Every structure is written in C-alpha cells, then in structure tokens.
Amino acid sequence: MIDMNERLCKQINFVLELDKMKNLYRQTYVLHEDRKENDAEHSWHLAVMALLLSEYADKEIDTVKVMKMVLLHDIVEIDAGDTYCYDSEGNSTKAEREENAAQRIFGLLPHDQKDIFYGLWREFEDCKTNEARFAAVLDRLQPLMLNYTKKGISWKEHDIYKEQVMNRNKDYFGESEELAKLIKSVIVDAASKGWLKI
Template sequence: MQAIVDFILEVDKLKAVTRKIRLRDSERYENSAEHSWQLALLATSLAPHAPAGIDMDRVVRMLLVHDIGEIDTGDTMAFVEDGWEQRKAAELAAVRRIFGLLPASEGDPLLALWQEFEEARTPEAVFANAVDRAMPVLLNLANQGQSWRENGISHERVVRRVGPPIEAGCPALWRYLEDRLAQAREREFFGA
C-alpha cells in the first residue's frame, strides 16, 4: 500500500507543471494534470469517430499517463519543432523513475502504456496522439490564438505539427479543425 501512496503523491506534482496555454476565458495557464484529464474526456467524447475496434479504456489510460514524465522535465509546447530526441530521452528516464515507485507488477504496465503512446503504432496510440495534438488547437481557437501569438507560432507550423497525427488518428476531427484553422488564419490568430 505504501508504494501506491508514494506513487500517487508523486504524480500529484503533475498539477504543478504549467503548460503554455491558458484555460478558456481565463488568465490562468493550464497544468499538465488538467490537460490529461481533459484529453481523457475528449477521447471518450470522440468515441463515435474513432476507428472501429478501438479499446477506449486503453486510450483513456494511455492519456492519463502520457505526460507523467513532465513532472521531472516540465512541459514542452506541442508546436515546438526541435530538440525532441533529448526531450523524449529525459521523459523516459522520468517515467522509469516515477513508475518505478510502484511494484513492477503495477508500474511496468503503466510504463508500457507510456511507451505505446510514444511509439504511436497501435490503433489506440494513434488515436490517443490525435486527441493529444487536438486539444491545444481547440484551446487556442477558443482563446483567439493566445499561445500561438505569444510564442510566434505560424499557421503553417501548427498544420505541419498537428495535421498528420490528427488526420491519421481521427480523420473527422482533422476535417473539423482544418476548416477552423483556415478561419483562424484569416482572423490573425497566429504569431508569425
């Protein structure tokens, strides 16, 4: 029991990891725990648009653990294009440490879910990655491009970073977002 308590108190630190985007209609920036929770709800809401046969329970569990490494590394904005190899190596070390707080019978399956998400090869991981890439777009659209403008992110960079994974995992969601991103460009929501 103590290992579980130690683990859950360690992951409480995810609430203190500030992301680069504000909550809708708020001056406060979201944290990584809120992000993971919202992704789980978005994924279940998108279930009718998910590929046939998707194990939604697995997707939700994947989304709940996908940012655990940020406890040690902090958040990286989804639209950053450089330094991903070093970033992912640091996150892997972090999740090994954090999931290692649990007995192997409990920690190893969580590490496997994290790695499955990162590799994005299974239908569940491809769908989970689509959901993860979509949420910052949805918040930026709701916030008139707040983090895009603040960080000099262009329309082209957003489409390049999020378009392929969203289209691969949830084509209906990409069709929806593609149109809204074009409208956002016309409304000057982008920073470059």
C-alpha cells in the same frame, strides 16, 4: 506511524508524486481564467474527450485503453518538464529526458503496475497502435480548441505559423476523418483571423 503494507505504500507514494502535475504549467490557456492549464487538467480533459469522442475513430479502438494512455502520457513531465511542441531545441532532448523520468516515476510502483503503466506510456510515445494514434489526435485537438477559443493567445505569444500547426497535426489525419476536418477548419479559420501567421 501509518499502518499499510509495502504494496499499498508504493501505490500511495506514486499517487502523492502525481500531485506535482498540478504545478506543471503548459503553454495553453484555460478558457475561463487568465492562466495557463496544468498537466493534471490537460490529462483529465483528454480522458473525458476519449470517452466522448471515441465514436469518431475511423479504426477500431479500445476506449478505456485510450483513456489510460492520456491519463498517463504526461506524468514524465514531473521530471522532464513540459516541452512546447514548437520548441525544436527542447524537442531534441525530450525523448531521453522523458525516458529517464519514466524509469524513475513508474519505478515508484509495485513491479507489476510499473510494467503496465510504463507499457501504456511507451505505447503512447511509440504511436503505432490504433489507440495510441487516436490518443495523439486528442492530444493535439484539445490545446488547438482551447487556443482557438482564446483567439490564438498562445500562438500569438510564440509567433506560430499556420504551416507549423498543420504539420503538427497532418500525420494523424487518417485516424479520424471527422476530427481531421475539424482540425483543418480551425487552423484555416485561425489563420484567416490573424491568430496564426501565414
């Protein structure tokens, strides 16, 4: 039998539960293989982007807090599944499915850490603080850049329109002028190349 205290046991069980994220595949393809990325890869990529791109935030942010949020934001998909951002039917039940998942998964942790992790996840979902809004920009930019670099593969698979992608991003253009300029440019160029429908 393994010797560990109750707190450590809960923490290790949570860590092992997170391994399921490696088998949760998104709609975005990785660049150097013919496969879709998983949630663990996506979250790690966003954390690196937060560290790298925080200088482009137009408002004061706590970069470490942004990194924590993006590392935790998709944990709920272990239970709730990945809901494609352009799936209106799936998005109609997403909030409830993810809240239930958050209660179960963060509930595996010791009480104090449960409150902290759940609070960070909830802050990301509510998207009201500077950190949450900048994290949302990164969460949109990462798949956008992967999709663009892969010549719009996922957009073409799902018959996505330029206007859909613009609408998904426009509420966050005020968080980073530089990243907003990049996002708009990518969308316009992708449409001009026929990767997004017009």
